[in-house]
Amino acid sequence: MVADDIAVAGVERLRTVAQVDVEAEITSAQLLARIPGYHALVVRSRTKVDSALLAAAGQLRVVGRAGVGVDNVDVEAAAARGVIVVNSPLAATTAVAELTLALMLAVARQVPLADTAMKQGEWPKKKLQGVELEGKTLGLIGFGRIGREVARRAQVFGMRIVAYEVIPIDPASVAHLATLLELQQVLAAADYISLHVPVTSATRNIIDAAALASCKPGVRIV
Structure with missing residues (x-):
């Protein structure tokens, strides 16, 4: 069962190897009642795969998360029942990295305030004075695939990149992208x-x- 909206091409690919039911609007109660008949479940963020759902899914063998994180899946409960949990770690890397820069630019240039003012027929020019990204320090908390793509794009804007990674990595392997620091150092350094x-x-x-x-006074957090 595909319990959330995914691309049509993805559904068609699944149908080359299995019978697929698409139930993108299914409620939690409906899913709980129907899950015993399925061997695989594909979700995005809307559907929560908790211990109760897994307990009812007697034939379930795999849960596929159409996205990066698995926050909405009880991975420990799945493992205890022999259910494999897989994700798609590259699915949104570029999109999220680009959105991050878009949000940084929006707060730097007062875009939300300008948008609201324009819709009200106003143009408070003095209030809309922004700042440049060039020369500023970007602190990245998490330096996996997405963090590194954000760093590459921020470098183009002339930003200095510092990063903290929960999982230890070799600083030399990412030195071309960022300087690895402890969390408190990143917080203190970042604009x-x-x-x-x-x-x-x-x-x-x-x-x-x-x-x-x-943090520095006036730090902007995305």
Whole structure:
């Protein structure tokens, strides 16, 4: 079963190897009732694959997440029942990296304020003075695929890149993209901060009151 919207091409590819039912609007209760008859489940972000759903899925063998993170899948419960969880780690890398730069530019140039003012027939020019990205320091929290793509694009704008990675990596292997620092050092150095980490016990609320107190005044967080 495909329980969320995915590209038609993806559905057609699945149909070359299996019988596929697309139920993109299925509710949690409906899914719980119907899941016993399925061997595979494909979801995006809307559908939550929790322990109760997995317990009802007696024939389920694999859960496919059409995206990068698996925050909406109880991976431990799946493993305990022998259900494989797979994702598509490259699916949104470029799109998310480009969106990150778009959001950074939006806050740097006061785009949301300008948009609202224009729709109200106003042009408060003095309030719309922005700042340049060139020469600013971008702090990346998480330096996996997406973080590195953001770094490549930010370099084009003349930004200095510092990064913190939860999983240890060799600093020399990414020296052409960023300087690896400890989290507190990144927070203290950055004019812009962008987060690219999954939600885990180690990263949940990573930007808390103490972290904000370590940041520069006026830091922009994406």
